[in-house]
Amino acid sequence: MAKDILYLKIAKAITEQIHSETLQFGDRLPSLRSAQKLYNVSLNTIKLAYMELESRSLVESRPKYGYFVSQTSQRKLALPSIAKIKESEIEKNPQDLIDKVFGTISNPDLTQFALGIPGKSFLPLAKLKKSIINVIKNKNDSGTNYEPVQGSEQLRREMAKWALVLEGKITEDDLVITSGAMNAIYNCLMAVTKPGDSVAVESPVYFGILQAIQLLGLKAVEIPTHPISGIDLDALKKALPKLSACCFVTNFNNPLGFQMPDENKKELVRLITEYNVPLIEDDLYGNLYFGAERPKPCKFYDEAGLVMWVGSVSKSLAPGYRVGWVAPGQFKERIIRQKLVQTVCSPSLYSDVIADFLEHGRYDHHLRMFRKKLYANYLQIQKSVTEYFPDNTKISEPKGGFMLWLELDKRICTEDLYDEALSKKINFAPGRMFSQYNQYQNCMRLNYALEWTDRVESDLEKLGKMIKNRI
Amino acid sequence: MAKDILYLKIAKAITEQIHSETLQFGDRLPSLRSAQKLYNVSLNTIKLAYMELESRSLVESRPKYGYFVSQTSQRKLALPSIAKIKESEIEKNPQDLIDKVFGTISNPDLTQFALGIPGKSFLPLAKLKKSIINVIKNKNDSGTNYEPVQGSEQLRREMAKWALVLEGKITEDDLVITSGAMNAIYNCLMAVTKPGDSVAVESPVYFGILQAIQLLGLKAVEIPTHPISGIDLDALKKALPKLSACCFVTNFNNPLGFQMPDENKKELVRLITEYNVPLIEDDLYGNLYFGAERPKPCKFYDEAGLVMWVGSVSKSLAPGYRVGWVAPGQFKERIIRQKLVQTVCSPSLYSDVIADFLEHGRYDHHLRMFRKKLYANYLQIQKSVTEYFPDNTKISEPKGGFMLWLELDKRICTEDLYDEALSKKINFAPGRMFSQYNQYQNCMRLNYALEWTDRVESDLEKLGKMIKNRI
Numbered sequence: 001m002a003k004d005i006l007y008l009k010i011a012k013a014i015t016e017q018i019h020s021e022t023l024q025f026g027d028r029l030p031s032l033r034s035a036q037k038l039y040n041v042s043l044n045t046i047k048l049a050y051m052e053l054e055s056r057s058l059v060e061s062r063p064k065y066g067y068f069v070s071q072t073s074q075r076k077l078a079l080p081s082i083a084k085i086k087e088s089e090i091e092k093n094p095q096d097l098i099d100k101v102f103g104t105i106s107n108p109d110l111t112q113f114a115l116g117i118p119g120k121s122f123l124p125l126a127k128l129k130k131s132i133i134n135v136i137k138n139k140n141d142s143g144t145n146y147e148p149v150q151g152s153e154q155l156r157r158e159m160a161k162w163a164l165v166l167e168g169k170i171t172e173d174d175l176v177i178t179s180g181a182m183n184a185i186y187n188c189l190m191a192v193t194k195p196g197d198s199v200a201v202e203s204p205v206y207f208g209i210l211q212a213i214q215l216l217g218l219k220a221v222e223i224p225t226h227p228i229s230g231i232d233l234d235a236l237k238k239a240l241p242k243l244s245a246c247c248f249v250t251n252f253n254n255p256l257g258f259q260m261p262d263e264n265k266k267e268l269v270r271l272i273t274e275y276n277v278p279l280i281e282d283d284l285y286g287n288l289y290f291g292a293e294r295p296k297p298c299k300f301y302d303e304a305g306l307v308m309w310v311g312s313v314s315k316s317l318a319p320g321y322r323v324g325w326v327a328p329g330q331f332k333e334r335i336i337r338q339k340l341v342q343t344v345c346s347p348s349l350y351s352d353v354i355a356d357f358l359e360h361g362r363y364d365h366h367l368r369m370f371r372k373k374l375y376a377n378y379l380q381i382q383k384s385v386t387e388y389f390p391d392n393t394k395i396s397e398p399k400g401g402f403m404l405w406l407e408l409d410k411r412i413c414t415e416d417l418y419d420e421a422l423s424k425k426i427n428f429a430p431g432r433m434f435s436q437y438n439q440y441q442n443c444m445r446l447n448y449a450l451e452w453t454d455r456v457e458s459d460l461e462k463l464g465k466m467i468k469n470r471i
Numbered sequence: 472m473a474k475d476i477l478y479l480k481i482a483k484a485i486t487e488q489i490h491s492e493t494l495q496f497g498d499r500l501p502s503l504r505s506a507q508k509l510y511n512v513s514l515n516t517i518k519l520a521y522m523e524l525e526s527r528s529l530v531e532s533r534p535k536y537g538y539f540v541s542q543t544s545q546r547k548l549a550l551p552s553i554a555k556i557k558e559s560e561i562e563k564n565p566q567d568l569i570d571k572v573f574g575t576i577s578n579p580d581l582t583q584f585a586l587g588i589p590g591k592s593f594l595p596l597a598k599l600k601k602s603i604i605n606v607i608k609n610k611n612d613s614g615t616n617y618e619p620v621q622g623s624e625q626l627r628r629e630m631a632k633w634a635l636v637l638e639g640k641i642t643e644d645d646l647v648i649t650s651g652a653m654n655a656i657y658n659c660l661m662a663v664t665k666p667g668d669s670v671a672v673e674s675p676v677y678f679g680i681l682q683a684i685q686l687l688g689l690k691a692v693e694i695p696t697h698p699i700s701g702i703d704l705d706a707l708k709k710a711l712p713k714l715s716a717c718c719f720v721t722n723f724n725n726p727l728g729f730q731m732p733d734e735n736k737k738e739l740v741r742l743i744t745e746y747n748v749p750l751i752e753d754d755l756y757g758n759l760y761f762g763a764e765r766p767k768p769c770k771f772y773d774e775a776g777l778v779m780w781v782g783s784v785s786k787s788l789a790p791g792y793r794v795g796w797v798a799p800g801q802f803k804e805r806i807i808r809q810k811l812v813q814t815v816c817s818p819s820l821y822s823d824v825i826a827d828f829l830e831h832g833r834y835d836h837h838l839r840m841f842r843k844k845l846y847a848n849y850l851q852i853q854k855s856v857t858e859y860f861p862d863n864t865k866i867s868e869p870k871g872g873f874m875l876w877l878e879l880d881k882r883i884c885t886e887d888l889y890d891e892a893l894s895k896k897i898n899f900a901p902g903r904m905f906s907q908y909n910q911y912q913n914c915m916r917l918n919y920a921l922e923w924t925d926r927v928e929s930d931l932e933k934l935g936k937m938i939k940n941r942i
Binding site for chain 2: 117125133140142145186190195321337341344346350
């Protein structure tokens with residue numbers, strides 16, 4: 001039997017197993033060597049069969065871990081729909097709701113699906129403590145000296161070395177250290193806009209970005225956003241002539257979870273370059289990928305210095321340290337000036353600790369573990385939502401990060417649901433937080449970077465029941 | 472002989488010693504007990520004599536240390552003059568000059584008269600290090616948790632307890648922690664102004680305040696300022712109807728060093744209340760007093776909640792920690808919102824260290840030593856300037872803090888002098904940095920919070936010679 005027919009036969013057999021749910025989403029296929037024995041064929045034939053399955057999106061390869069039945073192979077719930085944003089829509093500031101939700105996120109009694117930061121069990125707390133103690137012991141000035149305004153040179157150097165994804169396109173000289181990613185975004189907005197200007201954002205949009213835009217007297221222009229490919233580039237193109245800036249979360253978007261495809265990123269950079277509009281690219285989830293490799297940011301395709309590439313360790317290592325950065329391209333001097341006036345400089349100790357973590361490979365080591373845990377949790381929450389929530393629930397397909405976006409039955413108001421859930425000690429982020437218009441009332445965002453306990457599982461079941469009771 | 476004649480005779484004898492320079496500025500008078508034996512009179516008579524001298528400003532009492540010959544008793548150099556600010560004056564942004572001076576302040580080879588922070592030998596570095604290690608050892612979260620946006624409750628509680636000068640008028644609830652005093656000022660400006668608004672400042676004005684005002688698109692209104700009593704209240708009154716805010720350094724002003732008298736503070740608060748104009752009161756030097764007690768801030772007299780009282784530990788304990796605070800009165804919610812959007816929260820470790828320092832009395836202990844050293848240095852620099860600089864040099868009379876303001880002969884351009892001084896490894900802050908107009912070209916600010924070595928002394932001599940050569 002010819003090899004090419006053999007591998008197709010094996011692929012067909014596995015496809016049937018997937019369709020009959022003998023193999024389910026998240027299951028690992030037998031290793032190449034086991035499968036070789038199982039089907040009694042050459043290693044190459046098995047490889048061809050698995051690649052065939054991968055090309056049909058039935059399985060995903062995860063380097064070093066093997067092949068897994070993919071989500072798309074068995075998706076039972078639909079993707080969230082794309083919002084049609086009408087400019088005529090009445091603005092309804094979500095501030096009251098944001099305040100309400102934020103008021104509960106430090107309550108330790110709640111299951112914190114609303115949080116935007118990973119749970120403690122995901123962070124290398126002991127190693128961080130050790131690093132802080134080592135760093136402070138070696139600091140002659142006990143951390144009292146001012147750092148350069150641009151930020152610790154050591155940290156910037158380590159950051160630049162570590163940002164392999166940019167393939168050497170940035171050096172320490174191109175980076176400015178900030179007080180977390182939000183501070184970088186705030187400074188970028190200050191640098192390239194003046195009150196009254198318009199800034200394009202995704203829709204749904206991370207509410208922190210919306211708050212910054214509104215606080216600075218700017219106008220947010222919500223662009224329709226696809227749950228898999230991100231911002232609608234045609235809609236953006238129409239808006240570009242009147243924009244002063246764009247602000248997008250391109251990788252593992254908050255809240256939608258998408259990874260903007262490379263071709264879209266290239267086209268986005270081409271468009272902003274054509275219209276000479278700066279792009280603030282919030283890439284703070286970029287290292288939390290489920291796939292084979294860290295996705296490229298738009299910054300990689302930027303020749304004109306228009307992309308201001310923002311990152312931080314808040315989502316991946318140490319939220320409270322407030323260490324972020326920006327590679328602001330042609331706007332570097334404005335950002336440094338803004339930082340000087342706003343805070344003089346960053347506290348040096350945390351910069352040194354993060355630099356230490358990067359230098360000794362501890363951050364990479366941590367991220368490898370963290371990504372595995374996040375992916376496992378994603379599979380968990382995906383399964384639980386599919387099981388407990390109504391069948392007409394629409395669910396995002398995050399390619400990384402730790403946010404799940406759900407679109408529920410039209411009759412559900414997640415703001416009302418929030419109160420009921422809270423009374424049962426369950427927290428989530430209601431959809432209306434993610435728009436300046438009265439939108440996404442039937443949506444919610446769930447954080448899944450929490451220790452997966454029986455309580456978490458049963459709380460999702462409770463939440464599903466509450467929703468079913470409301471239909 | 473009647474007591475009242477006796478004490479006057481003793482006062483007269485001492486006055487003559489002062490005038491003949493047997494007793495010189497800064498010298499300590501004999502203790503009450505020694506003087507009692509010396510003059511063979513009752514303790515009470517000596518007390519009366521010393522109080523008489525004090526009432527004539529010939530001596531100053533410093534509780535627990537005794538009586539000292541005062542500066543005014545023997546002042547040889549005149550006070551700086553009050554600038555006449557013409558609105559018609561052409562604006563000349565001092566940014567280029569500020570950048571130039573800032574570019575050299577981390578150069579360890581220079582004698583740093585330009586710096587706005589105390590030298591390392593003035594800070595309790597070992598105790599700070601110990602405190603950091605203790606704090607981090609006890610933190611279960613290794614500092615990764617977010618703090619409340621308003622700031623660490625423990626720090627705010629300790630701050631409120633420690634702010635005795637306000638006599639219990641503020642609680643932890645009234646304070647917001649910021650990233651240093653400049654960050655507090657920036658947030659206060661953001662909270663109460665919009666671009667195009669006018670903000671009153673002193674003249675000469677601390678350049679950081681000027682930079683913040685300009686960066687936010689505001690207009691700085693420079694008000695003539697007296698080197699002893701501060702802002703000219705009549706001039707301010709005329710400007711008030713068109714102001715959106717005032718921003719003053721009321722205690723140990725930077726650069727003039729004055730302590731605004733209590734009656735002026737009361738009147739200032741009365742005026743801003745009448746016109747309903749918020750006052751940002753930058754009181755970050757307030758604890759570095761040379762006199763008997765910590766002066767009251769305007770905040771003490773504020774009933775309407777219009778005074779936003781700003782402080783920090785940057786000038787007195789740990790510049791690089793970036794810990795400041797503001798008691799923003801009626802603008803608290805706006806400040807908290809601004810902070811949330813700008814940085815989410817402060818890093819917790821430094822808050823805990825400062826709280827620890829306050830709680831265990833270490834800050835008080837440090838301040839007592841620090842004030843003594845600063846006062847000694849002030850006497851030193853005052854003497855050296857009097858000795859080495861031309862006789863027509865005008866010199867400020869700081870009542871605390873560590874900044875000296877000099878007004879030189881009209882023919883001197885301190886910007887040119889700066890280059891010559893720098894070539895001899897001496898640094899200072901040229902006067903033009905302290906105005907948006909082309910003013911104070913013959914002025915300079917000297918920092919005297921540096922270890923008083925022979926080199927410092929000889930550098931002042933060199934500086935004096937350079938000036939003399941230019942007349």
